[in-house]
Amino acid sequence: MATIHPTAIVDPKAELDASVEIGAYTIIGPHVRIGAGTVVGPHVVIEGHTTIGRDNRFFQFSSIGAQPQDKKWAGEPTRLEIGDRNTIREFCTFNTGTVQDKGVTRLGNDNWISAYVHLAHDCVVGNHTIFSNNAQLAGHVEIGDWVIMSGYANVHQFCKIGAHAFVGMSTSLTQDVPPFVLLSGNPAAAHGVNIEGMKRRGFTRAQIDGVRAAYKAIYRSGLTLEEAKQALVQQETDMPEAAAEIRAMREFLGVATRGIVR
Structure with missing residues (x-):
């Protein structure tokens, strides 16, 4: 049996691995599934159709799996999915998805989520x-692997941030961010x-040099985005050791829907 503090309220329909630990005054709803080794601290609420993987750590006072903050939501059984080995600190709020999008909000593996972070629907x-x-995501935002969001950074709905990007403190994002780019400011x-x-x-060093060359083509050459894409195609040939990284930047330009920060 899972280790459950006597003051916690765990719905009998919830599915908890035998190695799960539940802290004092925590509430677990009926549609929640929690994997092996996960520790949920005191005063946490986990509700909705929420699935949590292995070896996660939830600190106190978070709200996980609550209904989306979207007036269009009409009680549909949308979901929240959390992977493995995530650290989720105090006062975080993660909402479920909406049927207007994929119907699910997802957090992957091995993420470090500090206090007061909000992951909105989808x-x-x-x-x-x-x-x-205090990093905050509005609805429908996509964040790539290895992204760093500094304190008080906030992202407009439907924006995308590519892998390995770095978003500086108090940055306000209303457009997409290509992979590897470092940015800050408001705007x-x-x-x-x-x-x-x-x-x-x-x-x-060859990979870093390739990314720097791609950045210069996009941001420092005076080229239009279409011209920059063609320049990156040539760079993939000229810098084969960095071809994968340059291609990732070029392909991101093709899927950016809000225009890129430029």
Whole structure:
């Protein structure tokens, strides 16, 4: 049996692995599933159709799986899915999805989510991200792997942030952010490539140089976006060791729906 504090309220229909720990005064709803090794601290509410993977740690006072903050929501059984090995600190709010989108909000694996972070309905967050205190996502936002969101950064609905991007403190985003780009400000502005993050993750000098060349083509050459895409195609050929990274930046330009921060 799971270790459940006597003051906690766990609906008998909830599915908890035998190794799960539930803290004092926590409430677990009937449609919740929690995987092995996950620890839920005191005063946490987990409700809705919420599935949580293995070895997660929830600190006190979070609201997980509540209905979306969307007036169109009409009681549909939309979902929240949380992967494995995530750390979720105090006062976080993660909402379920809406039928107007995919019907699910997703948080991947190995993410570090600090206090007061909000993941709104239909957001998709990848793996290995870091959200500092008070980072906020509006609905339908997509965050790639290894993205860092600094404190008080906020993202407009439907925006996309590519993998390995770095969003500075108090940045307000209303457009998409290509992979590897470092930006800050309100309104947001690009300030180069997240070189330090790439070094820490083992990217080679050739890969970093390729990303810097792609950044210059997009942001410093005076080219239109269509012209920049063609320049990146040539760079993939000229810099084969960085072709995958350059291609990721080029392909992101093709899926950006709100225009890029530029």
